[in-house]
Amino acid sequence: MARNLDLTALRALVTVSEVGGVTRAAGLLNLTQSAVSMQIKRLEESLGTALFNRVQRKLSLTPEGELLSQYARRMIDLNDEALLRLTDTAFEGEIRIGVPHDIVYPQLPQILKAMALEYPRVRINLDSCFTSKLKQGFGRGEYDLIMTTEMRPDEGAERLSTRRLVWVGAPDGIAWQQRPVRLAFVETCFFRPIAQDALTEAGIRWDLAVGGGSEQVAEATVAADLSITARMEGAVGGLEVIEAGNALPDLGTLSICLYNAGRQNGPVIDSLLAQLRCAYGDACAAQRAAGAGRGSDRDDDLAGRLAAAE
Missing domain, CATH: 3.40.190.10 (Periplasmic binding protein-like II)
Incomplete structure (x- = not known):
């Protein structure tokens, strides 16, 4: 039967090891001293090994405790990152983007899927129509970003390819x-x-x-x-x-061009812009083509990363 480590107990383990005592750790964790001691004891009992040694009134980790603390820090970091992404209002909101029909596939669905996984509380509203209509809507403030296909881009356009x-x-x-x-x-x-x-x-x-x-x-x-x-x-x-x-x-x-109204700032819009530039830009296309001709090991690594993004 699968067993699960208690993240609360792991956080207590890491905090006690960092401050060297249960009393100070209890204050940082906003728990009673007995509650922290009980968490450590249950963790030791579940693993069947001692995690701390007491040396001159200071607790120090045993070799098993050192090993577990390394895993615990990684697990706590992932837990905190997931909670931040799912609950922090900094990663909420809406981005309005317009893209011509003919360049939606195959790149854009992959980008939208990746963004939804990374920022599930952000809504990306996609509109697809002709470049002339997109530019008119952009001028009226209807979009945060638009992509266009045109011969003579306007001033302020970022030419991707x-x-x-x-x-x-x-x-x-x-x-x-x-x-x-x-x-x-x-x-x-x-x-x-x-x-x-x-x-x-x-x-x-x-x-x-x-x-x-x-x-x-x-x-x-x-x-x-x-x-x-x-x-x-x-x-x-x-x-x-x-x-x-x-x-x-x-x-x-x-030219495939990108227009940014500049109304949005932060990691979400930066991530979206980076993915659009990479998917549609000549520079990234050249890098992908060059990478395809270099050794199977690198090819396998690239294929794995692309599969993960998809």
Whole structure:
């Protein structure tokens, strides 16, 4: 049968060993002297070993007591840390973040899960829409943080990475070969005029396969190989990058940017910012790629840490 050590008794053990006597320890623990003595006695009886020696009216730990005190300090620290995270109002509150649809996956769910585990009393409210709407809402004070995908970031933007804008379609699809090329973009998509202008300049006829504002409808027509669309490289979801050579024009590059309203301070927002920078930043991506080519031992360690974060 599993046995559990009493944290209260372990705290008494550590305190007595630090101050060298039961009377002083009782005052620090806000207990009576007899209560502290009883806790130590029960702990010794449960383990079947003496934990203290009395030397010239001062208590000193036996070798077994020294060993147990090392474990006790670690257990007490973990206990106190857990209580702090779960009860301290410094780790309460709400963070409002906006992120464009096309860069939510796969990074953001992992980040939100990690934050929920680390700061369970903090609410992170996520809104996902197009960059133009996010920037408008940010200007009105509706968000603490936003991420954007844009060609010319505003002053105050933190540029995390630069990625290619690529043509995407259904896996093994042929819709990109049709003329006119059928496009699937919602009306407010920032990528829509970029794709249309690129095709027009290349002399390639195009028309729209969908209208309105339903992202799901647009994606369904692409998945059915009835149209093509554009996405940022690395964020194509279940679609496939079209390797069309010169048959389709280059779409250039876009930046993933981070805007911070600066209204929140402290370890919670710092942790979230650090994870966003690492997940979306070029620097961390380069480090991960470099690490992938160095020895299996380091690979195994990295894989373990990533699995723990997920």
